[in-house]
Amino acid sequence: MIEFVVPGGPVGKGRPRASRMRAGVRMFTPDKTARYENLVAMAAQQAMGGRAPMEGPVELDLVLITTPPASWSKKKRAAALGGEFPPETKPDWDNVGKAICDAMNGIVFIDDKQVADAQVRKRYGQIPEARVIVREWSSKGARDLFEEGGTR
Numbered sequence: 001m002i003e004f005v006v007p008g009g010p011v012g013k014g015r016p017r018a019s020r021m022r023a024g025v026r027m028f029t030p031d032k033t034a035r036y037e038n039l040v041a042m043a044a045q046q047a048m049g050g051r052a053p054m055e056g057p058v059e060l061d062l063v064l065i066t067t068p069p070a071s072w073s074k075k076k077r078a079a080a081l082g083g084e085f086p087p088e089t090k091p092d093w094d095n096v097g098k099a100i101c102d103a104m105n106g107i108v109f110i111d112d113k114q115v116a117d118a119q120v121r122k123r124y125g126q127i128p129e130a131r132v133i134v135r136e137w138s139s140k141g142a143r144d145l146f147e148e149g150g151t152r
Contacts, residue, residue: 001135002054002108004047009128010064011036012095013102033099040103044132047108054109057116057137064096065125080124093120100132108134 014030029037066087068080079085097120101112109115116137 001133002044002047003131003133004043006036006040006043006100006130006132007127008036008039009066010091010096010130011099012091013098036099037103040100040130040132041107044104044107053106054114054134054136056114058109058114059135059137060097060101060115060118061131061133062093062097062100062118062120063131064093064120064122065127065129065131066122067126067128068124081126083123087122087124093122096120096130100130104132104134 011032014033016027017030018025018027020026066089068077072080080087097118101115105112
């Protein structure tokens with residue numbers, strides 16, 4: 001299992017951009033996405049401590065922490081920080097997941113196609129960050145889902 005924290009507000013994966021060149025079109029990743037993916041990669045490398053990337057299927061848990069707006073009343077901010085309601089703001093959870101998984105390719109796992117199970121939560125907190133846990137996949141979780149009638 002590997003666990004680490006990415007400091008700062010979560011950033012969603014930006015759409016690839018294109019620019020015309022004499023020989024055709026050049027595709028590139030937006031700067032904000034590239035900076036965030038580099039930050040994730042550095043945190044992942046430090047957490048891995050030189051270990052080889054995981055092989056086989058993995059489970060991914062992400063908790064995306066954002067701060068409540070300063071414009072909110074003290075009461076509403078306290079309710080948000082107390083977990084009474086989650087954020088419903090951008091970035092979208094799936095775009096942040098893409099950015100984090102792409103950044104972990106070749107570091108935590110060989111390729112993000114290995115992610116067999118994932119859970120992403122958006123929450124309010126005092127300090128914006130992304131908490132990341134990756135572990136080897138366990139068939140127990142899949143069996144529990146079948147036993148509960150969660151799949152057909």
